[in-house]
Structure formats: structure tokens, C-alpha cells
Amino acid sequence: MPFVHLHTHSEYSLLDGANRIPDLLDRVRALGMDSLAITDHGNLHGAWSFYAEAKARKIRPILGFEAYLAFGSRHSREKPAPDVPLGSPYSHLVLLATNKVGYQNLIKLSSIGFLEGYYRRPRIDKEVLEQHREGIVALAACLSGEIAL
Template identity: 35%
Template sequence: MFVHLHLHTEFSLVDSLIRVESPARKSAGANVQNLTGFAAKLGLPAIAVTDQDNLFAMVKFYKLAEAAGIKPIIGADIAMPESGDGEQAENVTLLVQNDSGYRNLTRLLSRAYNEGQGRGRPRIHRAWIEAASDGLIALSGRDGEIGRALLAGKIEHARGLTDWWGRHFPDRLYLEITRCGRRDDDSHLRAAVSFA
């Protein structure tokens, strides 16, 4: 069974064109579907929306998913400050597991907008996650610090990073694998599978 756990919508402004709701039909014969209608057509049992740094699509997505008979999974892609000079921000996907997780994710995102602005994007600091990881599931992919360490062949560094994440997300940390035709996707896939 396949379930998308990392999907951006039009609310990830520079990253996606996927609409949560269908645009107004221009002609009577137009074949336009919304995200959950398309997911239902594919027979997906569940789908996650994980827009960048926000939950703007959540209410519409949740209602449409339930109406289509699909389990809605709420989450967000977050950015964390660079760990070293010249390194890119770490991107991690947080998925809501329960009510406590939803409250923690909304607090983290609000704090990022109020206190964590950096390089044009809100960022969540590690200390904030240490205090607010309950009820959240973490997905660390190719653009996360673990993924970058694996791509660089720094296995011991990846183990140390995994230990930190595992302490704060016990039994709730997963290595994310994606195939989007990007350079190094296959290299990351092999490294992540071997590491896991």
C-alpha cells in the first residue's frame, strides 16, 4: 500500500501548484479534480499534506479528504538553522500523530514565524523541538542533515544525528526516501536503505 507522506499544495507558494480545491469550472465538460478526489480515484487510503512552514491548507484538506473517504494526515515541512558555516538549512517533515502533536506543531510553527526568521524563511531551533516533540513523527530525507551526511559518506556523523533525533522522537523517526528525478536521489536511496 502506497501513501504519500510528503506532499505540498498551492500553499507552499514557490514549490507546488497542486490545488486543495478544484478551481471554478470554466466549461460544463471540464474534468477538474481536487487533490483528494484524485487520490480517491487512485485508491489511496490516506494522504498527507506537508506544506512548507504552514498549515494553511489543513481545514479544507481535512474536510475534502474525509468527504472522499481518505484518511487525512496533517504535517509540515520545517526548516532548521544551518549547523555549520555555509551549510543549507536542514529540512525535516513533521507529521501529526495525535492532538498533542497538533498542538506542538502549531506552537513550533507560530514560534518560528515570531522568533525564528532567517534568510527569508521561518526556522525552528533544535531546543524548541526538544521541548515539543510529543505526538509528532519526524521524517528525515535527502535534504535533512542525516541525508546529507549519508550522501557525503559520513556514516558516524549520520549515527550521531540519528541518536539525537531518536532521543526526541522515540520510535517516531523515519528516513524518508523519494524518487523525483533529482540528482543524487538514487545515491541517497541506496545510502539510506543501507544505513537503516
């Protein structure tokens, strides 16, 4: 049965990923997989090299990132309320592009996170996600995702 990792961090996820993209793709190929998603924390810094390296190896690249989703507004710099899980001002949400429009929306979301929502991390909120949702699939992420919390 085919298997694809849809939540993988690379060297572009500081303090969380140590995989270099070429090495990761070589391992994916060695395991007989034909696709892979890279979902680095809050950014698309490795997207271009991942896409080019994957295509060269005939592996289908799935572009995405693990977004930091603010519990309230991305503009808020308030300390989290005492009832906020883990005392964090954000949860995690994996976003994957399903087409070119989705990739363009991922670029917008990542940029907005850095330019408008940066507080400890590049955060987005549900308002901006609603505006740029076309062509994107969202996954529950990890134990820091809103569903798990």
C-alpha cells in the same frame, strides 16, 4: 499493498507545490488510496481545508508540515559558515502529527518559526523541537534534509 504519500506539497508551498487540495484528494481517491499527508513548507495554512475536504471524501488526512530546521539557534541571523551544506541556514525535516497533541505541537512549532525564527524562512531549531515533540513523527524529508546533507 497499501501506499500513502507522506511528503506532499499543495498550493500552500509557494514555488514548490501547485496542487490544489480538492484536485489532489480527487486524484488520491482515483488511485485507490485511503490516506494522504500534506506537508507544506514551514506552514499549516492549508491544514483546515485539507482536513475538511479529506473527511468529506472519506480519506484519512495526516496533518504535518516540512519544517525548516536551523543548523544552530533559530534566533541566529548570522551568515552560514563556509562548511554548511548548500550555504543554507537551515535543513528540511518533515513533521507529522500522530494525534491531537501532536497537531497542537505542530501549530506551536509553525508559529514559533514565524514569530521567533524567521530568517529567509520560518525556522525552528532542535531546542524548540525537543520542547514540542510529543505526538509528532519526524521523517528525513528530501535532499535538503540533514540526513542527506
